[in-house]
Amino acid sequence: MSIAVIRSEVQQALRHPTGYQIRSWVAAVLLALSLLLPYWHLTLNAPQYPGGLRTSVYLTRVGGDAAEIDILNHYIGMKSLTFAAPLERTLAVPLVLAGVLAVTASAFLGRLGLLLQAPAVVFPLGVVADLGYWLWRFGHSLDPTAPIRLDPFMPAIIGRSTVMQFVTHATFGWGFLLSAGTAVLALYNIITWSRHR
Amino acid sequence: MRQRWIVGVAVVLALLLLAVAGGRFGVSTATSTPNLEGLIKAKGLTPDQVRAAVQTFVPPGKYDEYLMFASGGQSGQVLVFGMPSMRLLRVIGVFSPEPWQGYGFSTETQGILREQAQAREALTWGDTHHPAISETNAEYDGQFLFINDKANARMAVIDLRDFSTKQIVRNPNAYSNHGAVVSPNTEYILEGTQYAAPFPFKYVPLTQENYNTHYRGLATFWKFDRAKGRIDPSRSFQIELPPYWQDLSDFGKFESDGWVYMNSFNTERAIGGTLAKQPAMEIGASARDMDYMHVINYKKAAELIAQGKGTTVNGIKVLSLKDAVANGVLYFAPEPKSPHGNDIAPRGDYIVVGGKLDPNVTVYSHKKIQQAIKDKAFSGTDPYGVPILAFDRVMEAQVKIGLGPLHTQFDDRGNAYTSLFLDSAVAKWTLGAPYKKGGDAWKLVDKLPVQYNIGHLAAVTGDTAKPGGKYLVALNKWSVDQYTNVGPLFPQNFQLIDISGDKMVLLSNTPVGLAEPHLVQIIPLEKVKSWAVYPEVGTNPLTMKLDPNATTIGKERIVRKGTTVEVWMTAMRSHFTPDRIQVKKGDTVILYITNIERAKDAIHGFAIDRYNVNLSLEPGKFETVRFVADRAGVFPFYCTEFCSALHLEMAGYLEVAP
Numbered sequence: 106m107s108i109a110v111i112r113s114e115v116q117q118a119l120r121h122p123t124g125y126q127i128r129s130w131v132a133a134v135l136l137a138l139s140l141l142l143p144y145w146h147l148t149l150n151a152p153q154y155p156g157g158l159r160t161s162v163y164l165t166r167v168g169g170d171a172a173e174i175d176i177l178n179h180y181i182g183m184k185s186l187t188f189a190a191p192l193e194r195t196l197a198v199p200l201v202l203a204g205v206l207a208v209t210a211s212a213f214l215g216r217l218g219l220l221l222q223a224p225a226v227v228f229p230l231g232v233v234a235d236l237g238y239w240l241w242r243f244g245h246s247l248d249p250t251a252p253i254r255l256d257p258f259m260p261a262i263i264g265r266s267t268v269m270q271f272v273t274h275a276t277f278g279w280g281f282l283l284s285a286g287t288a289v290l291a292l293y294n295i296i297t298w299s300r301h302r
Numbered sequence: 303m304r305q306r307w308i309v310g311v312a313v314v315l316a317l318l319l320l321a322v323a324g325g326r327f328g329v330s331t332a333t334s335t336p337n338l339e340g341l342i343k344a345k346g347l348t349p350d351q352v353r354a355a356v357q358t359f360v361p362p363g364k365y366d367e368y369l370m371f372a373s374g375g376q377s378g379q380v381l382v383f384g385m386p387s388m389r390l391l392r393v394i395g396v397f398s399p400e401p402w403q404g405y406g407f408s409t410e411t412q413g414i415l416r417e418q419a420q421a422r423e424a425l426t427w428g429d430t431h432h433p434a435i436s437e438t439n440a441e442y443d444g445q446f447l448f449i450n451d452k453a454n455a456r457m458a459v460i461d462l463r464d465f466s467t468k469q470i471v472r473n474p475n476a477y478s479n480h481g482a483v484v485s486p487n488t489e490y491i492l493e494g495t496q497y498a499a500p501f502p503f504k505y506v507p508l509t510q511e512n513y514n515t516h517y518r519g520l521a522t523f524w525k526f527d528r529a530k531g532r533i534d535p536s537r538s539f540q541i542e543l544p545p546y547w548q549d550l551s552d553f554g555k556f557e558s559d560g561w562v563y564m565n566s567f568n569t570e571r572a573i574g575g576t577l578a579k580q581p582a583m584e585i586g587a588s589a590r591d592m593d594y595m596h597v598i599n600y601k602k603a604a605e606l607i608a609q610g611k612g613t614t615v616n617g618i619k620v621l622s623l624k625d626a627v628a629n630g631v632l633y634f635a636p637e638p639k640s641p642h643g644n645d646i647a648p649r650g651d652y653i654v655v656g657g658k659l660d661p662n663v664t665v666y667s668h669k670k671i672q673q674a675i676k677d678k679a680f681s682g683t684d685p686y687g688v689p690i691l692a693f694d695r696v697m698e699a700q701v702k703i704g705l706g707p708l709h710t711q712f713d714d715r716g717n718a719y720t721s722l723f724l725d726s727a728v729a730k731w732t733l734g735a736p737y738k739k740g741g742d743a744w745k746l747v748d749k750l751p752v753q754y755n756i757g758h759l760a761a762v763t764g765d766t767a768k769p770g771g772k773y774l775v776a777l778n779k780w781s782v783d784q785y786t787n788v789g790p791l792f793p794q795n796f797q798l799i800d801i802s803g804d805k806m807v808l809l810s811n812t813p814v815g816l817a818e819p820h821l822v823q824i825i826p827l828e829k830v831k832s833w834a835v836y837p838e839v840g841t842n843p844l845t846m847k848l849d850p851n852a853t854t855i856g857k858e859r860i861v862r863k864g865t866t867v868e869v870w871m872t873a874m875r876s877h878f879t880p881d882r883i884q885v886k887k888g889d890t891v892i893l894y895i896t897n898i899e900r901a902k903d904a905i906h907g908f909a910i911d912r913y914n915v916n917l918s919l920e921p922g923k924f925e926t927v928r929f930v931a932d933r934a935g936v937f938p939f940y941c942t943e944f945c946s947a948l949h950l951e952m953a954g955y956l957e958v959a960p
Contacts, residue, residue, distance in 0.1 A: 173901045176875050180948070252876075252948055 114213050125294055126212040132225060132290040133208040135283040140164060140201050142280035145236060147260075149174065149271045160186070161278060162236070164197035181268070182251025189239050204228060208291060219298050225291040229284045237262050354809040358798065360387040368762060370775065370824045371433045371447055372796075375817035378428035380449055380460065385762075385824060386773060388798055388812040396458045396467045397428025397451045404907070404917035405467065409926040410844045414470055429453040431820040432482040432550075436528070440486040440555040440650075440767035444829035446531065448491045450482040457482060457491060457524055461531055463833050464920075466843055471533045473522055474616035475502050475540060481564075485553045486767075490523040490600070491533065494548030494564055501542065502615045513573050514685070518623070519543040521551070521564060521598060531846075535618060539607045541631065542623040544686045545571055546594060547587070550643060550709075555767055556650035558668040560601035563653045565637065565644040569593045569684075588659065593641055594634035594684065595655060597671055597691070603631045627687050633675060634684060636693045638664055643709035643720070647733060648767050652698060656707035656720055663707050663720055663731070665744070667698040699744040703729035708757065709821075711764030713771035713801055717747070719764070721756040721776065728752055728759060728776055728799065730806060750806040752797050755779040758821040761801060765823075774799045774806070775822055785813050794818050834902045836922030849924040851894040855879075862889075871895045873906040873919050875946040878939070881954030887934045891956075896924045907942025910956055916942055934960035 118126050143161035146169075150157040158177075160169040167186045175185045208225050211218030245257040253269070260266055266273050342352055360366055366384030369391075374381050378397030383390055399406030399415070406415050415425075428451030436446040447460040455473035460466065473479060473493070480496040500506035501518035525537035543566075551564035572586025580586070603621050606612065606629055612619035626632040638657025645654045653666040673679075674695040681692040706724030713719070716737030720729045728750045734743035758777045762770030781795035793813035800807040836843075840852020853870040858879045861868050867885045871878055873895055885891055897906055897919035908925075909916040912933070917925050941952035 170900075173899075176899070176901070176904075180875075180946075252951075 111213065118213055122212075125298070128290045128294055129208050129212040129222070132287040132294075133205045135290075136201060136208065136225060136228075136287040137205045139280040139283040139287070140198065142283065143168065143278035144232060144280040144284070146276045146278050147174075148274045148276075149177075150274070151271045163280065164201065164232075165194050177271075180251065181253045181255050182248030183243055184246065184248075189243065190235065193235055201228075208287070211294075219295060222291040222294050226288045226295070229281060229288050232281065232284065233262065350807070354800075354807070357800065358386040358388070358810050360384065360389075365827060367827060368770075368773070368824050369827055369830055370760075370822050371435065372777075372814075372819040372822040373430040373433050373449060375431075375794075375819050376427065376429055377817035378430055378451065379817075380430060380433060380447065381814070381816075381819060382465065383796075383812075383822075385775075386798060386809065388796060388810060392465065393816075394460055394465055394467065396430060396449060396460065397454075397456065397470070398426060401916050402918060403466070404919075404925065407914070407916050407927065409928045410842065411467070413844070414467055425454055427453070428456060431480065433821060433823050434482045434484045434491065435823050435825055436488040436526075437484050437766065438487055442763055442766055442823070442825045442829060443488075444825055444831065445528070446488070446526075447823075448482045448484065448526075450479050450493055452478055452480055452496065455479040455493075455495070457493060457533065459526075459531065459533060461846070462830050463846070464836070464843060465832060468844065469532050471524065471535055473520075474618055475620070476520055476522065477503075479522070480548070481550045483552055484526075486555045486559060488526050488528060490538075490553075491526055492551055492553065492562060492564075492600075493522050493524070494551055494566075495519045495522075495543075496547055496549065498545035498547060498568075508573055510571070510573060513545060513571060517545040519546055519548040519566070520620075521548065521562070521596070521600075522618075523600060523604070539604065539612060539619040539621060540615075541598065541600075541603055541621045541626050543596065543626075543632070544569075544623065544684060544688065548596065549641070551596075552644055552646045552653070552765070554646060554650050554668065558646065558650040558653075560599065561668070562596075562598040562600050563644050563646065563666075564596040564598060565593070565641045565655065566596060567593045567640045588640055591639055592636040592693075593639050594688075594690070595637040595641070595644065595653070595666070597633040597635055597675075599631050602629060606631070623686055623688075627689070630675070632688055633671075634688050634690045635666060635671065635696050636681070636690060638662065643707070645710040645712075645765060647718070647737070648712050648769055649736070650767075651736075652733060654710040654718060654720070656709060658706055658708060658723065660707070661705055662700040662702050663710065663718075664697060665699045665701065665734075666696050670698060671696045699734060701731050701744050701746060703731050703746050704749065709759055711759060711761040711774070712769045713761060713764070714769050715771060717801075719759060719761060719774055719801065721759040722749075723755060723757065725749075726752055726754045726756060726778075728756065728774070728806060730801070748804070748806055750799065750808060752776040752778055752799075752808070753780075753784050753795060753811075754782055760822045760824055762824045763826070770824075770826070772800070772802050773809075773824070774801045775824070777819060777822065779818070781813065784811055788815070835900060836920060839898050839900070839922045840896050840924045841922050842924050849894075851926070852896045852924045853894060854896070854898060866890045866892065868892045869894065873897045873908065873941070873952075874899055875904060876941070876948035876952040878908070878941070878952065878954050882957070883954070884957045884959065885931045886959050887931060889931050889958075890928065891931050892926065892928045894924070894926055895919060897921055904945060905943045906945050906952070908939065909942045910939040911937050913937060913956075915939075918943065931956070931958045934958045 145162040148157045148159045158170040160171050171186050207221040211221035240260045244259050366387050368385040370383040370385045372381040380394040382392045395403045395405030405411045430449050431452045434448045435442040449458050455476040459469040461468050476495045477499045478496045479493040481494050483492050498517045498519045506512050506516045521541045524533045527534045546566035547568040549565040554561040568587035570589045574583040576582050607619050612621045637655045638660035640658045641655050643656040655664045674691045679692045679695040680689045682690050704722040704725040706722050708721045710718050710720045716733050730748040731746045732738040756776045756778050761774040762772050776797040778795040781792050793815040796812040798809040838848050840848050842849035867889050899921040904921050906919045937956040
């Protein structure tokens, strides 16, 4: 495709966007926004913490009462949250931006564009799988010399679980919901592609 | 058969009815009403007592409406109570070491305690009398608290962000002081000298002639630098006064802004000498019918000091008595003898004086005083040339309220409340115009007995421009029969009184069993913005900023330089890092400890056995402790504040090799 063809494609798309294109752009915006929002929340309730402790996991960092949770976790020999998913945190911004770019660009491309929608569909599933992996890993690499010894355990990805006097509640955050929205839009685009063109 | 069936149905119906009724009225009908009534009956409580109990009850987990700062008397500290529950919330170490707070043990707080003490004075106590909350526009702003040490003429500054003492200044020209009051915007904190002494601070044999010529009183105006949160002695000043015993004072506000009113007694200049057949101090000092209320134009005095009129005496600028008289800074108004309270009404228009030995409160008008000064309406001068204003020209009213009137505070409805020491009562009386008009003015309206020998009283924000008018506390010196006996040293008795209605109502008694508080100040809770944790990990409590020696995880270290061993340590649940320190006998050990916790109440202590070290490390706080390891041995150190399940394990060893 020559530059001129691309330009006319783009102009055409901007002037009379199709439903497919609008969905792609909305999907791109949602995915980009999700970078700024927490993907996952963990609330810990115990008698001596009125209101509970709350930590929020973003794609790039861990926020909230992470420091206090680390202090508590060291009693059971759990690693500090700062050691979780270092590679994922580093790659998060370039990966997501690449995804945003791919979805945006796919609106202007043909069959190749369809292929570019695919990563957005898989992304939230990947996030859940990775989160599950790290929860499993943290729960199964407890320091055997820790003051309090627990059997290896798998914290719940969603919902309630109990560790000593703490009752924990895990929920998805807005970041995850936005990325899921992106996935739904992208999937819809893929399924209905034959009708777009 | 059929009857049984009917009975059966009736029973079922009755049970159903009961269940419905129980469900409807819930717990109250089913259980607690009979219990409550039973309780009241068993304890023999009157309806008024039950009402008082409910009124002052603060349910678990709920907060009080007011904070009350009480002087800690001979303990040298400040006590903080919640009101109306009257529960003691905390003690603040001020003039005495306070181990729980590590006060007087860390290098930072040792510096505060020793800062102004003179070389040979090893002061380990103070006599705190008068707390004063910082003010903005003559209302409490809740930022700072000042308190005097009567015994050693010192003044302390407490920062209400962390409820900790930040500074103590010592009056270089006085032995004792009385009163701590702030100007309407806290530019100055004022203290009177109480007991006249040789001026400047030196030895002059105590003869009547020497007393008259060389002994002096002082009004000391400590300049407060709000931005720094410190008193600035270099910008403070004193006014030299005759050797009367200057007592309590108050800053004018609004129309009387720029002026100060201060009581004095012993204008007889009695010097005692009972063994030499001279009259006892108490006799000699009460001979005359009138003493002198000092009327001081302090803004004028500050101007004169700024113009270079003062001389520097022991590091502080002093305006001489001569210059004060010559420039219209100082006047006297006669007041009933041996006065105590000297309190200015909310609008700054009236000054109320309680003459201990007179059944009246005497009220002066600021306007009349100003007019009398303008008209030179003097009835004479004292031996030092201070003009004495004609009593009938400055007095507004005398209200006969009872025996032994001392201190006065105000409500928001034009009433004044005065403690009556001899009557053991609180008198409620009305102010004149513009507060109350015509026949309602200057009248005793109510009197409530208190138990017993009341000293100060204090109402909610009752000495500010906006009195609250809800509660009043009577600070009684004697409790006699009010509490179970705990030995001959009886507790003091705080009594909470509801002043919101026409009649005063006694609500509760609170014993204070650690010293004799004198005055309290009561501020709405929401006005005090205190920290739950230090805002930044490594905050130095003196500078309230991040300390350069604060440490974080992974940066802990021990460094030896010659015979000095420096340790950068962190504390968190449940370990100190490092937990082993090795030094040699004779080394100077400096520990820089940072509590890196961020959770509320995750407090650690740090004590070294046999080395008299105990710090309090609140979350985020940084402290230094410095000592010479002068005894060989292996000394455990441990956390002294139960911090966690593994608190006992939070320990380590200091090895001191011989």
